[in-house]
Amino acid sequence: MRITCPLCGARDRREFHYMGDAVYLDRPDPVAPAVAWDDYLHLRDNPAGETRDLWFHEAGCGAWLVVTRNTVSHDVLSVALADGIRGGAG
Amino acid sequence: MRYSGFRLFSEGMTGNRGWRPVWRDPEPKPEYDVIIIGGGGHGLATAYYLAREHGLRNVAVLEKGYLGGGNVGRNTTIVRANYFLPGNSEFYSHSLKLWEGLAQELNFNVMHSQRGLINLFHSDGQRDAFARRGNAMINQGDDAILLDREGVREILPYLDFDNARFPIHGGLYHPRGGTARHDAVAWGYARGADARGVDLVQNCEVTGIDISNGRVTGVQTTRGAIRARKVGIVVAGRSGQVAAMAGMRLPIESHILQAFVTEGLKPVIDHVVSFGMGHFYISQSDKGGLVFGGDLDFHASYAQRGNLPMAEHVMEAGMALMPMIGKARVLRSWGGIMDMTPDGSPIIDRTAIEGLHVNCGWCYGGFKAVPGSGFSFAHLLATGRHHAPAARFRLDRFARGDLIDEEGTGSQHNLH
Numbered sequence: 001m002r003i004t005c006p007l008c009g010a011r012d013r014r015e016f017h018y019m020g021d022a023v024y025l026d027r028p029d030p031v032a033p034a035v036a037w038d039d040y041l042h043l044r045d046n047p048a049g050e051t052r053d054l055w056f057h058e059a060g061c062g063a064w065l066v067v068t069r070n071t072v073s074h075d076v077l078s079v080a081l082a083d084g085i086r087g088g089a090g
Numbered sequence: 091m092r093y094s095g096f097r098l099f100s101e102g103m104t105g106n107r108g109w110r111p112v113w114r115d116p117e118p119k120p121e122y123d124v125i126i127i128g129g130g131g132h133g134l135a136t137a138y139y140l141a142r143e144h145g146l147r148n149v150a151v152l153e154k155g156y157l158g159g160g161n162v163g164r165n166t167t168i169v170r171a172n173y174f175l176p177g178n179s180e181f182y183s184h185s186l187k188l189w190e191g192l193a194q195e196l197n198f199n200v201m202h203s204q205r206g207l208i209n210l211f212h213s214d215g216q217r218d219a220f221a222r223r224g225n226a227m228i229n230q231g232d233d234a235i236l237l238d239r240e241g242v243r244e245i246l247p248y249l250d251f252d253n254a255r256f257p258i259h260g261g262l263y264h265p266r267g268g269t270a271r272h273d274a275v276a277w278g279y280a281r282g283a284d285a286r287g288v289d290l291v292q293n294c295e296v297t298g299i300d301i302s303n304g305r306v307t308g309v310q311t312t313r314g315a316i317r318a319r320k321v322g323i324v325v326a327g328r329s330g331q332v333a334a335m336a337g338m339r340l341p342i343e344s345h346i347l348q349a350f351v352t353e354g355l356k357p358v359i360d361h362v363v364s365f366g367m368g369h370f371y372i373s374q375s376d377k378g379g380l381v382f383g384g385d386l387d388f389h390a391s392y393a394q395r396g397n398l399p400m401a402e403h404v405m406e407a408g409m410a411l412m413p414m415i416g417k418a419r420v421l422r423s424w425g426g427i428m429d430m431t432p433d434g435s436p437i438i439d440r441t442a443i444e445g446l447h448v449n450c451g452w453c454y455g456g457f458k459a460v461p462g463s464g465f466s467f468a469h470l471l472a473t474g475r476h477h478a479p480a481a482r483f484r485l486d487r488f489a490r491g492d493l494i495d496e497e498g499t500g501s502q503h504n505l506h
Binding site: 001012013014016018019020021022034035036039041043044045046047048051053055071073074 | 161205300328330339340341342344389390391392393397399432488489491501502503505
């Protein structure tokens, strides 16, 4: 699997650290009810197909990326800088 | 039809003409007391214990493919009870005790081989942690022996003890740990369940879950609608998809775990050896193949095949630990889909929908749990009460913050 970093170009998967679903960008308000935090931290749609997740270009530019990819075929469909993106949208 | 040495001999003398299929291939009935979705190890064990322990015989197991075609046929067959945390400790201890009588009970050779398992450690801090784990195992009534370096050398002389990064300081020896024949476990439970009247319905994919007034009433399948008062979802690897049919989201992210097997060799590795720091573990099958694996590929996946970087990493770890296996040729590798939970521990619970139950989230440790999981899930389905050894595997523990994080790695699905 290769991921095309918007800053560095196409790089080997080994340069990247995976964190999880891009819902991690939608951090609830600190005083949000426990159910919102449970949803954010634990519950997942976990699709067999297209998904968006957060990757860190650890051995490259150090950018956080939102990667849209297919969990069944491992195809990487698009990569964008996480900066400024909210997880649930688009 | 019982299996015995005498039967084997007499069949051999008469051309093996007396063997018959050991389970029926029934049409699904319009209604059952309990429907189990998923004909893998856990589902078949659940059906078996529903019939045997609770006298429930109007039970169906619905399997979209063939029996035992999922993760129970795609694992590395290790059976152990070396857990530390309350919740896990008593559950896996109970499961191991069931394993120890399983072949006799099922009258089916599950090839349970208690060859001993050694977890290696490489520092003083790790020694302390393993000593503590060993004490927890002993307190649970199981067995653990803390070996020093020379103790490990005595039973595993072929290891590289002086690896520059991870020199071997010793190991935690769990003599009752070992392996079993993965397919035989599924087949043994299937045969036992069928003999007690359970319908094992293959090629029957569940396509919908019928819910009326907050209560489950049955399922839709590719072979028609089937009514039931109670439904158990036991589909680890696909839990999210089936739960979605009931409008549920689960605390699960699916990950890929790879395993590898070499050509058959003469007996060389007599135990299960686990090299945690290198993310590598190995045993030798009765056919002679070295069966080994490592860690997750670390990103969500349903591909049932792994990536080369992790394959390379596992081979490197194997070579670092036991250079003698370097000339063995790898025959196959495969990947299984793991239901990863945020704390690395499973879920056996009812849901907010009355009558609908889930058994999922086994991460990469489901095989050894098959008997205990089936026993405890059957208890919950039949009595409505949690079985004591599995009483902490609640679905709502995440919302309550009562996590069972065996490895202490934090609340993230891929870190366990």
